[in-house]
Amino acid sequence: MTPGRSSAMLASLAALVAAAGTAVAQPPSVTRHVLPNGMAVVVRENPVAPVVTASLQVRAGSRFETAETAGITNFLVRTMIRGTARRSGTQVAETAEDIGGTLDASGEVESAEIRGEALARHWEELLGLIAEVALEPSLRGEEIERERRLVLSQIKTRAETPFSLSLDTLLRELYGSHPYAWHSLGLKSAVERLGRAQLAAHYRAVFRADRAVLAVSGQVSRERVVRAAERLFTKLPRSGAHEVGAAPPAAPSGERRVLERPAQQAQILAGYLGPGLNDPAYPAFRVLGAVLGAGTAGRLFAELRERRGLAYSLGALTPFRTGPSFLVTYLGTAPENSAAAEAGLLAELEKLRRAPVSDEELARAKAYLLGSFALDRRTNARQAWHLAFFEVIGVGWDFPERYARALEAVTTADVEAVAQRYLNRPSIVVLQPPPR
Amino acid sequence: MSCPARLAPVLLASLLGSACSAVTPSSPNPSEGSMPTRRILVNGVRVVVQEFHASDVVAVQLWVGVGARDEASSELGLAHYLEHMLFKGTVTRAPGFVEREVEGVGGRINAGTSLDYTYYHTVLPAPRAIPAVEMLADMSVNSTLSEKTLDLEKRVVLEEMRLGEDNPRRRLSRQLYELLFDGHPYGRPVIGTSELIQVLTRETLVGFYRRHYVPESFVLVVVGPIIASEVLAAAERTLGRLPRSGLKRLPLSAPDAGRSARLEIERPGTQAYLGMAWLGPKLDHADTPVVDLLVSILGQSRSSRLPQMLRERLGLVSSVSTAYSALEAAGAVTVTAQLEPANLARAEAQILRELQRVRERGVTDAELRRAVTAAEARYAFSTETAEGRAYAFGRAETVWRLEEELAYVDRLRSVTPAQIRSAARRYLDPERYARLAFVPPAR
Numbered sequence: 001m002t003p004g005r006s007s008a009m010l011a012s013l014a015a016l017v018a019a020a021g022t023a024v025a026q027p028p029s030v031t032r033h034v035l036p037n038g039m040a041v042v043v044r045e046n047p048v049a050p051v052v053t054a055s056l057q058v059r060a061g062s063r064f065e066t067a068e069t070a071g072i073t074n075f076l077v078r079t080m081i082r083g084t085a086r087r088s089g090t091q092v093a094e095t096a097e098d099i100g101g102t103l104d105a106s107g108e109v110e111s112a113e114i115r116g117e118a119l120a121r122h123w124e125e126l127l128g129l130i131a132e133v134a135l136e137p138s139l140r141g142e143e144i145e146r147e148r149r150l151v152l153s154q155i156k157t158r159a160e161t162p163f164s165l166s167l168d169t170l171l172r173e174l175y176g177s178h179p180y181a182w183h184s185l186g187l188k189s190a191v192e193r194l195g196r197a198q199l200a201a202h203y204r205a206v207f208r209a210d211r212a213v214l215a216v217s218g219q220v221s222r223e224r225v226v227r228a229a230e231r232l233f234t235k236l237p238r239s240g241a242h243e244v245g246a247a248p249p250a251a252p253s254g255e256r257r258v259l260e261r262p263a264q265q266a267q268i269l270a271g272y273l274g275p276g277l278n279d280p281a282y283p284a285f286r287v288l289g290a291v292l293g294a295g296t297a298g299r300l301f302a303e304l305r306e307r308r309g310l311a312y313s314l315g316a317l318t319p320f321r322t323g324p325s326f327l328v329t330y331l332g333t334a335p336e337n338s339a340a341a342e343a344g345l346l347a348e349l350e351k352l353r354r355a356p357v358s359d360e361e362l363a364r365a366k367a368y369l370l371g372s373f374a375l376d377r378r379t380n381a382r383q384a385w386h387l388a389f390f391e392v393i394g395v396g397w398d399f400p401e402r403y404a405r406a407l408e409a410v411t412t413a414d415v416e417a418v419a420q421r422y423l424n425r426p427s428i429v430v431l432q433p434p435p436r
Numbered sequence: 437m438s439c440p441a442r443l444a445p446v447l448l449a450s451l452l453g454s455a456c457s458a459v460t461p462s463s464p465n466p467s468e469g470s471m472p473t474r475r476i477l478v479n480g481v482r483v484v485v486q487e488f489h490a491s492d493v494v495a496v497q498l499w500v501g502v503g504a505r506d507e508a509s510s511e512l513g514l515a516h517y518l519e520h521m522l523f524k525g526t527v528t529r530a531p532g533f534v535e536r537e538v539e540g541v542g543g544r545i546n547a548g549t550s551l552d553y554t555y556y557h558t559v560l561p562a563p564r565a566i567p568a569v570e571m572l573a574d575m576s577v578n579s580t581l582s583e584k585t586l587d588l589e590k591r592v593v594l595e596e597m598r599l600g601e602d603n604p605r606r607r608l609s610r611q612l613y614e615l616l617f618d619g620h621p622y623g624r625p626v627i628g629t630s631e632l633i634q635v636l637t638r639e640t641l642v643g644f645y646r647r648h649y650v651p652e653s654f655v656l657v658v659v660g661p662i663i664a665s666e667v668l669a670a671a672e673r674t675l676g677r678l679p680r681s682g683l684k685r686l687p688l689s690a691p692d693a694g695r696s697a698r699l700e701i702e703r704p705g706t707q708a709y710l711g712m713a714w715l716g717p718k719l720d721h722a723d724t725p726v727v728d729l730l731v732s733i734l735g736q737s738r739s740s741r742l743p744q745m746l747r748e749r750l751g752l753v754s755s756v757s758t759a760y761s762a763l764e765a766a767g768a769v770t771v772t773a774q775l776e777p778a779n780l781a782r783a784e785a786q787i788l789r790e791l792q793r794v795r796e797r798g799v800t801d802a803e804l805r806r807a808v809t810a811a812e813a814r815y816a817f818s819t820e821t822a823e824g825r826a827y828a829f830g831r832a833e834t835v836w837r838l839e840e841e842l843a844y845v846d847r848l849r850s851v852t853p854a855q856i857r858s859a860a861r862r863y864l865d866p867e868r869y870a871r872l873a874f875v876p877p878a879r
Contacts (some may be wrong), residue, residue, distance in 0.1 A: 100813030153754035297535035307590030371542025
């Protein structure tokens with residue numbers, strides 16, 4: 001790379017990162033406040049559009065579940081928006097829609113979220129509704145059964161969709177008995193059995209002030225939001241009785257699994273475990289993933305799509321995880337090309353292990369990652385999610401700023417080191433149609 | 437590069453200026469950005485620019501008035517294929533320019549092809565706005581479309597087709613349109629057919645490119661922290677220098693009255709998918725806002741009628757929703773559901789009962805108010821980002837009119853329950869509709 005180009009690129013990136021609002025030092029638009037009961041409230045004043053979004057997240061999710069409770073967090077929060085002591089599920093939905101918004105909830109891997117959006121002039125009603133759902137859920141029996149039916153249907157859909165079935169299978173191969181092995185929707189066997197008493201106990205354990213964060217982003221005043229949050233969430237109890245045990249260690253199989261399903265395309269996935277986001281190696285691991293899967297110049301796109309025409313969709317996944325994260329590479333291809341595509345994918349992984357990446361590739365991968373991260377945080381909804389997520393998992397709402405700096409500092413030697421350390425013996429899943 | 441689903445009408449009356457050719461003054465509220473400027477260059481290229489300072493990101497989009505509906509029956513899939521090929525290099529830009537000029541500076545670029553239009557959309561750091569205009573202008577007329585890349589891309593597009601086949605919702609949507617618009621250009625698959633793609637020649641593709649990628653088809657939209665006059669000057673010296681082609685896009689005739697058709701297709705899995713479709717008003721029809729609200733009340737939110745009745749009360753489906761696609765020459769109102777195969781007949785009957793109920797008794801004031809508020813909120817959320825605004829401007833300028841968009845939310849506010857009931861009677865005939873179901877294979 002020429003020096004001129006390098007500096008132009010960095011200048012451009014600085015602009016993009018600053019655009020995201022949180023990647024510059026303590027931007028004045030974001031503030032954090034702790035309520036008397038210990039709950040954190042993060043507010044981002046954003047005058048751009050007459051809207052507001054809020055994300056209430058609690059530290060819960062599939063990471064904290066067992067095979068017997070797998071899916072309980074998602075099941076719980078989905079049922080919570082189905083009615084409160086004061087409103088039926090339909091009335092909750094109508095109340096949100098009356099203020100130009102929506103209310104939704106999901107349990108994810110590291111956190112569970114109740115989120116809402118509305119026209120900015122209704123910000124206080126939106127926070128009131130979220131507080132009502134969080135503090136007074138009715139968890140009525142018939143609503144539990146309705147939600148159970150829907151969640152089981154979603155689990156079934158994942159199992160009948162070639163890509164999600166392949167990914168879920170690979171994560172089981174990678175994580176073994178560690179709870180990252182299953183999707184946050186949970187396991188069918190667990191969701192079928194969970195009863196009201198378990199959901200209620202789980203609610204009492206996780207909806208606690210010291211494991212909850214409220215993030216609000218939009219055309220709002222921070223003082224008024226904090227005052228309203230103090231009033232609305234004061235009854236959220238301070239501490240939980242529920243202590244989280246250590247998860248069983250993840251143990252990748254390093255095996256190749258073949259699934260036979262009727263499909264037009266074969267799916268080929270290969271993955272490895274990697275460092276968690278608190279690990280100093282994490283930024284280099286993300287850069288490694290970007291060298292492979294980021295954009296049109298990522299190695300997989302350039303080699304397997306552009307040069308060989310083997311796939312339309314392909315890429316690399318590397319998530320934010322507090323425990324061991326993963327790198328999963330994937331592509332979909334015609335069944336007759338399955339062997340060539342698998343060999344091509346594995347060859348790219350091996351190449352990365354054997355030879356260092358060039359300076360130019362490194363710069364491009366970083367640019368792509370930083371750009372994605374910044375572009376992803378421009379709407380109020382994404383901002384609220386990011387602020388609440390990083391705060392609730394314990395790394396602080398301003399983690400993106402530190403993460404961006406750490407990405408910029410990654411060297412080719414760092415990438416080589418993580419390739420050597422983590423890219424050993426991939427676990428592989430191939431889904432293909434049965435032979436005719 | 438992607439092929440987005442047909443898009444529902446965007447409910448965007450906006451901050452648009454009228455169709456003037458002079459730069460309009462800045463808005464008094466800096467958070468909303470200045471008023472957009474619309475200019476028609478001497479060769480017919482339309483340019484819409486808005487200064488918007490929410491972030492340092494600029495959205496630059498090139499809209500082209502060509503879609504699947506402009507293809508002859510021997511050209512199916514060409515608009516989409518061209519969209520892929522425009523990323524492969526120009527006379528002066530070697531392959532890999534996307535990486536060098538967009539991704540390498542932290543930006544993104546993609547494209548979509550629909551029945552009525554094709555558009556190329558990029559977001560970049562603001563200082564890259566002018567180079568992005570130059571790049572899109574170059575792609576639009578100077579792409580090499582080389583024989584070698586054309587052949588290689590065939591494999592990629594065939595993979596894209598296979599991917600679509602494995603996705604039940606995408607496939608349902610496509611085949612439902614085929615059934616509803618049978619024999620009309622809107623019934624064609626945007627992605628084309630594998631038979632035609634396999635034998636596609638460079639000569640055919642170049643002919644299509646030269647015919648449709650002309651000044652009269654182009655709309656350039658730039659939204660972000662830019663100086664409008666600089667962008668307009670860049671548009672003048674790039675797209676503005678292209679010679680007029682004299683192309684006048686042929687108006688598309690309306691499809692024949694909606695037909696009754698029923699089709700059941702086996703596909704792997706244990707769940708069923710149901711799609712039902714009716715012809716609706718085209719984009720510039722007076723009924724468009726009325727049908728928009730009707731469809732919203734029927735099935736576009738958690739509290740709307742079909743999810744409440746079929747999913748919540750009766751437990752017949754795991755999901756159900758409605759959509760209204762307002763195209764230039766026709767509209768489509770669709771109801772789609774995912775369900776257990778055993779519930780197919782009951783679910784279909786119940787959907788028809790709900791339609792009948794609206795036809796007979798109309799909707800409540802509260803339902804109407806909620807639907808209007810939802811539209812207002814959708815608009816407000818769409819103005820959060822530069823690309824959200826650019827999309828609305830570009831689509832309106834390409835397939836509709838900016839001044840119509842300007843009045844759209846006000847038109848929604850003036851709709852009455854009586855109009856909604858009357859639209860339900862006019863468009864949602866329970867006896868006459870296209871119906872498609874995917875069912876698991878018989879054991």
